[in-house]
Amino acid sequence: MLKVISPGFYTTIQDLGRMHWRHKGVPVSGTMDDLARHHVNALLENAPGAAVLEITMTGPQVVFEAESYICLAGADLSPSLNETPIQNYQVYKVVEGDTLSFGRLTKGFRSYLGIKGGFQSEMVLNSVSQYVPLTKQKKIAEGEELLYHPVKQFEPRISQIKTEHYLESKDIEVTFGPEIDILSPSQKEKLFELKFTVAKENNRMAYQLEEKIGEHSHSMLTSAVLPGTVQMTPDGQLIVLMKDGQTTGGYPRLLQLSDLAIAILAQKKSGDTIRFKQS
């Protein structure tokens, strides 16, 4: 088991997400940065959907109560194992009593902790991704013990990779959304010329952007939205829906982020800037 000494700012258990329930209004959930999840699970030679911890902004302090192998990816939160600094994108062996802790956030916003075999947690509608009220908890809590299967011996075929380039990218690759044509030519120009700043209203449901691109008065019937859909409110604010975002919405859908662009945005925090690029 993994004993949570302190949970950090916002640490959740996530996997691929909850598929096939959108038609009943259930958000997909799952890791915000799928690329980082993919990398930790690949290095640990886990199934792609093995559950990981998504660590936001400040890290938890955790103690391993059985031996296994771990890997971190995504944001750099200056991790250390028993107070010795360790690297992201590298597999480490842990033994009973080892303490993993984190320091200063130096790059990105969300870090991912994977463990050999994945974390075992309450499965709801085929996913362990934490989303209240489907799961009882919205994040991990102090004193909690997370389950994993001990692993004594594992020889990683690849012990380290370098793929951090996307963490600091500002380019958000998009395709046009269904209602892009409601924009005037000058609004459309702004959409691709302005640098947009991530507002303080950003979380697993949505990222709001500070700069507005002018009003619209388009009214439409509620229709499906996806993680990565860029909606526009009547007063011109842009909202990028993320993994815990609602499944339907009534605001015009201007753009759709690529899968990689969702991962890039998931690594941004309030005040960071981005730019939309047509793919």
Added chain:
Amino acid sequence: MSQFPITLKPFGKNAILLEWPQRVDEAILLDILAYQRFLQTQLKDSWEMVPAYNSLTLIQIHTHFDQDKLVKQLLQWYGEAREAIRLQHYLWKIPVCYVAEFAMDLNALAETLGLSAEALIEQHTSYAYTVYGIGFLPGFMYLGGLPKTLEAPRRKTPRLHVPKGSVGLAAKQTGIYPQDSPGGWNIIGRCPVPMFNANSENPCFVNVGDKVQFVAIEKAEYELRKIEAEVGIYTPQKQDFHA
């Protein structure tokens, strides 16, 4: 079979949006659902399909597919003659308790609408509302067919906490809050049956295309139904109807 002009648009790389004419119309909804049923026999199970009002969104996230090719195929299928699909839908009789402690806005709203509270409840329970979509929150139904006499503006100040099961009215809509959430609708009662229960074999018994009619119940029955629904021995009454 192609009753309506439809348009198809790629929606990102993982989805295709099919749109019918932009209006709230049961004939359109049923045509969408019939086509969805047809597509479920043609496409792999890995496709997710989200119908709502005048649209159907097809989503496939883990497998690459040729968008242009599929768009052409979907249009061709829609245009071809297909066997008429008989859709099985239900009219659900959903119990609602309209007592004062659950109906925070009932009296004020009745006054705004120029009705007595009894007349408001009488009207609210007289219509079968069509489920045009499920979204926003797990188990939240977009219901259509509210009589004009019950159309009222949202509350000026939204509540930070609307209890799960609350039944509300706002503009052309009525509905049930499936979980505790903030909200600006006028609250006129509470439903004891969870509209989404992840622990149930069928977490959300209502489907898009079904109809919902509210039935007024007393507080004692509310308490009983709430317990029965929570332990899983009560599901609201339903009547068949064929669309």
